[in-house]
Amino acid sequence: TILRLMKPTAGKIFFEGTNILPWAGDRLRQLRRQMQIIFQNPYSSLDPRQKVGAAIMEPLVIHRVGQKASQRERAVYLLEKVGLDSTALDRYPHEFSGGQRQRICIARALALNPKFIICDESVSALDVSVQAQVLNLLKALQREFNLTYIFISHDLSVVKFMSNRIMVMNRGSIEEIDTAENIYRHPTSDYTRQLIAAIPQPALLK
Template structure:
């Protein structure tokens, strides 16, 4: 039986995923007979406590973004449960789910593509308030001005359009839009990966400050483990739709247990030149989620793989307090 690691201290989770699967293709879609079924998220379970910042990391194609989109119903899960405040929201019809949309918001990776270029910044942010029927017209204007000040742009940005702003400024607009309806939970999907390195730290620090001041719960999707180390309380490592390792930040970065996590961490640049570190190179590319390897999905790139790895789907086992890893090679953990 897979062990689900809950937040530290036994805190009551705000969000719980149980055996979540999100598949694409199969019996629907164009050229479905040739395309096959994409197992983007394949039997994932974890908890996030209220006020916690959890990093979700892995290579491109690991299923990170699909998990975030599944939670907010931007894509429809195939099966499994998504508990929010104890209610399974996965099977809810759109009308019943509407009340939860205000509680959960999304910060998109590409700040320009996610903003309507035909609308002013004020109109973009006001739209969310109007959809949820929050406040009078005057109150909405005041709220938008407050949000723009909060994200460091100023109220005068209301009358301008997205193309008039830099990438970092557009991401601040996206953050303001996500905060407009006073959500409890935010999915931040690679919010700095499309930005210049010079402004990435500013946006990460802004998210951190807002999370602290507003008491937000955040699922921070990223491939940059250095950013995750700075921002997150716990880390979930994914590969090809499955969870490989879950751990508190300090435990994961000081003593990773899964071979995949070790490889990812070995690629982080360190400023201390005296600190020797072996770089672990993964051979080949991540396999296709249409035809994933049997047994452990990581085995085709793992230097520690043995014959049994092709036959056994590894379960998550406890390797420390609040720390699990899905690997049958307990001798190397």
């Protein structure tokens, strides 16, 4: 809904201080260059019939950014940024592991040089060891490209690792919003306290 992929039933959506809910047409199209999403499941996020290079270049083609040669250069650059090499361009998604596929999805999300990315349960489908690698990659890319993330997750230890500010939601309603430090040390909502109590303590100390 934040990205206007689904129509909201109520409320407003603010981006850089402006309510974008009424936007449509070319104005909305330009906005979408600045806002991207990394979905939960890297297996269903990529078209199995589309080569990796085409998948990463697709946003550039849709928004008419550059020519074919420069689009390919951008794809190679982004693959290297996520820890893959140029040989991935001409391969298909089924040739990669889940962690590698999610790296490809991250590269695709970066194609248009966005300001803001929604990470929707972006590591929950991965093995725990691979989760750590992808989370560290996301943090490194955030620093390098000055990105803002909304990181959606049910795993509060992952949320603590990734977040500066946290919004706790329960059945579609906001329970509380605060810094990550305050949420974990001084939660004000009973629901938040229950969530934190359910986390193994070693996870909170990371």
